[in-house]
Amino acid sequence: MEMLKISEKGSYVLLELPYNGKAMPGQFFTIKAKTGPYIPRPFSVYELKDGNLKFLIKAGGEMQQFLNEDIIIDGPFGNPISKIDDVLLIAGGVGYAPIHFYALVYGFKEMIIGMPDDELFDFVDIPDHCVYVVNPTTPVDLAKLSPLKNILVCGPHEMIKGLKRDLPESTLYAIMEEKMACARGMCEGCAVMTRDGVKFVCKDGPTFKVSEVDLEWTYQ
Amino acid sequence: MEMLKISEKGSYVLLELPYNGKAMPGQFFTIKAKTGPYIPRPFSVYELKDGNLKFLIKAGGEMQQFLNEDIIIDGPFGNPISKIDDVLLIAGGVGYAPIHFYALVYGFKEMIIGMPDDELFDFVDIPDHCVYVVNPTTPVDLAKLSPLKNILVCGPHEMIKGLKRDLPESTLYAIMEEKMACARGMCEGCAVMTRDGVKFVCKDGPTFKVSEVDLEWTYQ
Amino acid sequence: MDLSIEIEGIHFKNPIVTASGPLGFGDELFKYVSPGIIGGFTSKTVTPEPITGNMPPRLVYIQNGLLNSIGLQNPGVDLFIQKTVPFLSKACVRIISVGGENPEDFADVTRKVEKFADMIEVNLSCPNVGGKVIVSDSQLTKEILSGCKAMTKKPLIAKLSLDLDVVRQSQIISDSGIKIVNIGNSIQGARFNFKTGKPFLKHVKGGLSGPAFMPIALWKVYQVKEAFEDLMVIGLGGVTKAEDVMEYAIAGASIVEIGTQTMIDPKSIQKIIEDLKNMLEALKLDFKAIVNVSHRGGFR
Amino acid sequence: MDLSIEIEGIHFKNPIVTASGPLGFGDELFKYVSPGIIGGFTSKTVTPEPITGNMPPRLVYIQNGLLNSIGLQNPGVDLFIQKTVPFLSKACVRIISVGGENPEDFADVTRKVEKFADMIEVNLSCPNVGGKVIVSDSQLTKEILSGCKAMTKKPLIAKLSLDLDVVRQSQIISDSGIKIVNIGNSIQGARFNFKTGKPFLKHVKGGLSGPAFMPIALWKVYQVKEAFEDLMVIGLGGVTKAEDVMEYAIAGASIVEIGTQTMIDPKSIQKIIEDLKNMLEALKLDFKAIVNVSHRGGFR
Ligand SMILES: Cc1cc2nc3c(=O)[nH]c(=O)nc-3n(C[C@H](O)[C@H](O)[C@H](O)COP(=O)(O)OP(=O)(O)OC[C@H]3O[C@@H](n4cnc5c(N)ncnc54)[C@H](O)[C@@H]3O)c2cc1C
Ligand SMILES: Cc1cc2nc3c(=O)[nH]c(=O)nc-3n(C[C@H](O)[C@H](O)[C@H](O)COP(=O)(O)OP(=O)(O)OC[C@H]3O[C@@H](n4cnc5c(N)ncnc54)[C@H](O)[C@@H]3O)c2cc1C
Ligand SMILES: Cc1cc2nc3c(=O)[nH]c(=O)nc-3n(C[C@H](O)[C@H](O)[C@H](O)COP(=O)(O)O)c2cc1C
Ligand SMILES: Cc1cc2nc3c(=O)[nH]c(=O)nc-3n(C[C@H](O)[C@H](O)[C@H](O)COP(=O)(O)O)c2cc1C
Ligand code: FES
C-alpha cells in the first residue's frame, strides 16, 4: 500500500500513501501502525497530489520501527492556513514539511530553509528560487535581509524565538508543534500560552500569530 | 524472507523461514519480531527440510499480530528426542507440530491425531496410514485399542493425564509445554514437578517420561 | 445478554464509562461517539477557581502508554456551569469529577454542580498538582468526603491512587460511609532526557496511563474486593479492548472506565461495547454474573 | 571515556550489573556472556532451606513485560555453597542475594555466604512469597538489617519494593546504617483468564518486570536521591538499551541492573555496554559525571 523513501544516511523518511480525501496546508494527520506506537504521532502534510499523501519524518524515534507495517492515519486535524500575501516562508529541519505543502498550494514570494545537514537538503524537493542555509548560519540572519514583512515559519522553538526577537516589525505566523495525544482538543496536552490564555495546537492551531504567543512559557 | 500460510478460517498459521542450521525432533525455537512481542514465544519445529524451517502456530494470541514482520528466531533449544521403537504417536491440536517433525525424521508405527476442528485437519500434512479423530471422541479412547506400548504424545495437559490414567501399562513420553521466558534454564519459569523435584521444560525437557511427572502439580 | 448494571440506585445501560480527564468535557468527544451508546461520561475534574495547568511539555510518549502532566487545567466551577453543563448529555450517566486542595474547595464545587450530575466523583489522587496526593492524608480525606456528603444526596465515588496501599485507602473511604471507589488514577512516573540531563517534565513526575499498567490496577481491584466485599469498585487503567473489560469485571469491578484508549481513538469505545456483548453472548452470561467471579472460584 | 564507578569501596569496571533472579545462578548465563565484560552479577536469592517454588503457570505474558510468580525457588544455602559458589566468577563484582522470613534466616544465610561475595543484597521485597513484603514492616526490616550487618563487613544492599513509598523505606534503611538501596523489585500485578473467570496465577498476584515499568522506577530513584543525597542508589526495572541506563544515571543511579532483558536475550547486555560507552564518548563525559546530574540542573 504505502511506500517509504529513506535518505542517504537514514536520518529522514518520506512516507507516501494513497489518500482520496482532502487536506489543506497547516493540517496534519496522526500516524501509527497496528502494532504501535500506542500513541499515534502527529505529522504535517508534506505533499498531497493526485491521491498521494506524503509525510516527511525524522528518523530515530519510536515511530520509525513501525513504518514498514501497514500504516493507519487519522485526520486531517488542525486548522488550514489561509493564503498570506507576499509571504516569506521560513523552514527549519523537518519543519520544512508544512512549508513545502504551503508553497505547493499557494506559492510564495521568498523562502529560506535552514537545514541541519546536507542529507535533508539533498533528500527533499526544493523549489528553484529560494535560499537555504546549513548550520551554523541561521535563517534568522537571512530573514533580516528580506524586505518582506509577512512571515510564515515552521521550525525549532529557538528559531521562532529568534525571529520574534530580531524582526519585531514583521507579522510573524508560526506553525507550532507540541506533543499530542488526542489531536482533537480533548486532552489539553498540546498547550501554548497566548494573550487569551492557554490554547491547544491541535484545535486552535497549529498556526498562531507569534505576537500573541508567550514563547517563554515552556520547560525545555 | 519468510512466508506465511494461513488456514481457511484464520485459526492457524504455518510460518516458513530459510534456516541453515540443524534441529532435531523435540527441539523448539523462540520467535519474535523487532517490534514485539517483548517476550519471545517458544514454538516446536513442525518441519525442517532443504533449509526450510516451518512452525505451526495457533492464531489469536499476541504473537500473531507480529507475524507479518521480519521474524527473529533463537534456538534450537531443548533436548532432542531419540528414536523410540515401535512407537505410537499421539497428537492433540497444534501439539501435532513436534509429532509431525518426529514422524518425518524417524517414522512411526501408528499415529492418532486429535483435532479440535476440521480446519486444522485440512491445513496440515498428515501421513497416509494414521487415524484421526475430531472432538468429542478423544485420542485416548483410540489409543486403548492399539497394541503398541511405547507412546509419544504432545497435546493438552488433560490428554496426557487421560493417557496416564487409562494406559497404566504403557511407556508414555510427553512433549510438555509451559510458558517460557528465558528458554535457557535460567529463570525457573517453565517448571514441572518430577520424581526428582522441579525440572524445567526448556533445559531438562521438553520430553519427559510421564510416569516420572506429577501432572497434578499445576494451577489450571 | 444483559450488559446493564445498577450502582447505588443509578442505572448504567452498560458498564463502560469514560474516565475523567483525557476526554475533557465531552464537547469534542461527542462529535465521534454518541452518548447514547456508553454507560456513562465522567467530566474532567472541576475546581473552585480556574487552573491554567502546567507548562509544556505536558506529555511524554512511552512504550505502550503515556506520561502526562496536564496539571488539572480547567475553567473553574462557575464557567464550567455556565459553558459546559448545559450540553452534558442525559443519554448516559453523568459523573462530574470534583477537585481542590481542602475540604471547603471540594464542598463548594460539589454544592454547585450536584444538581447537574447523576454521581459525583471525588478526585483524591491527582498526581500532577502540589506535593502529596490528598488520599495519603487520611484525616484530610475524611473531612473532604464528609464535606461532599453534606452537599449532596447523589452517590459519591472516591477516586484512589494506585501509588499507595489501596486497602488502607479503601478503609478510609469505607469508614466515611462512601460505597464506591474508583481504582484508580494514573500512576506516578518520570522520564529523563539523555540529551540534556534533565527530566522531561518541569515537575519531574507525571501520571502514567495506558495498557502497560493494567495488571497493576487489576491486582488492586482484586485486593479491594477481597478486603471490602461491600464496596462497589470501578476498574480503571489501560483498557483497550473488550477482553480487558472482562478481566476487570472478573477481578471485581462493577463498572469499567476507559481514558487513554478513547482519547487516541474515540470510536474504539463502540467496538469495545459490541465485542463485550458478543463475548457475554458466547458465555451465555449477563454482565452482572461475571462481576467479581474470581472471588467465587471462576466460571462453573 | 571511563565507565567505572566505585561504591562503598567496591570497584565496578562499568555500572551494568545483572539483577537477582531472572538469570539464576549464572551457570547458564555465562555460556552466552563473559563475566569479564559486565560490572557485576547478582545471584538469585538464596534462603536457609531449599524452596520448591510455586506451581505452574509461573509466567504470564503481558504487553511489553512479564508477570512472574517463581516463588523464590532455590536449593537452599548449603547446596548453593556446595554446587554454585565454586563457579562464581571473580571477573566481575559478585553480589549474593539473601532471603528468608525472619532476622535469623537472613543472618544465617549472610554468615554462610559472605566470604564468597563482594557485596550482599538483602531481598526485603519479594512479591511472590507469603503475605506482606518484609519492608512494609519497619521493625522487622531493621532487625533483619542489623542481623546481616553483624555477620559481615562486606557492603550491604537493601532491595526495596516499588509498591510502597520508597522515601519511607529509604528512611528505615538509612537509619539502619546501610548505604546502598536497590530500587527495586518487581511490581505487584495480576491478570485474569476470561475463559475461566479465574486469576492466571495460583497466588493471584505476581511480579511485573520489563520496559513498561521503567518510568515508575525512574521516578522512585529520583525521589530517593532527592531525599537522601548520601544513599547510593541502584536503578533497576525495564532497562533494554543504553539510553535507559543513561536515564537511570541522570535520575540518580550509580549502578544500573538489568534482569528481564538479559534473560530474553543474554547477548544484548554486551551491546548495551558498548552503546553506553559510545553515548558517553559523544558527550565527552565519564559515567560518574552523569550520575545524579538531574539534581544538579542537567548537562551544562
Ligand atoms: C516447548 C514449547 C513448544 C511449543 N510449540 C508450539 C507450537 O508448535 N505451536 C503452537 O501454536 N504453540 C506452541 N507452544 C505454545 C506457545 O508457545 C504459546 O501458546 C504461545 O505462548 C502463544 O503466544 P501468543 O502470543 O500467540 O499467545 P498469547 O498472547 O500468549 O495468548 C495465548 C492464548 O491465550 C488467549 N488469551 C489472552 N489473554 C487472555 C486472557 N486474559 N484470558 C484468557 N485467555 C487469554 C489468547 O486469545 C490466546 O489464545 C509451545 C510451547 C512450548 C513451551
Ligand atoms: C502538528 C505537528 C506536526 C508535526 N509534523 C512533523 C513532521 O512533518 N515531520 C516530523 O518529523 N515531525 C513532525 N512533528 C513532530 C513529531 O510529531 C514528533 O517528533 C514525533 O512525536 C516523533 O515521534 P517518534 O516516535 O518518531 O519519536 P519519539 O520516540 O517520540 O522520540 C523523539 C526523539 O526523542 C529522542 N528520544 C527518545 N527518548 C529520549 C530520551 N530519554 N532523552 C532524549 N531524547 C530521547 C529520540 O531519539 C527521537 O529523536 C510534528 C508535530 C506536531 C505537533
Ligand atoms: C491527559 C490526561 C488527563 C487526565 N486528567 C484527569 C483529571 O482531570 N482527573 C482525574 O481524576 N483523572 C485524570 N486522568 C487520569 C485518568 O482518569 C485515568 O485514571 C488514567 O488515565 C488511567 O486510565 P487509562 O489508562 O484508561 O487512561 C487523566 C489522564 C490523562 C491521560
Ligand atoms: C523470573 C524472575 C525471577 C526473579 N527472582 C528474583 C529473586 O529471586 N530475587 C530478587 O530480589 N528479585 C527477583 N526478581 C526481580 C528482578 O531482580 C528485578 O527486580 C525485576 O525483574 C525488574 O527488573 P527488570 O525489568 O530488568 O527485569 C525476579 C524477576 C524475574 C522476572
Ligand atoms: S492533543 Fe489533546 S488537546 Fe491537543
Ligand code: FES
Ligand atoms: S524458560 Fe526460563 S527456565 Fe525454562
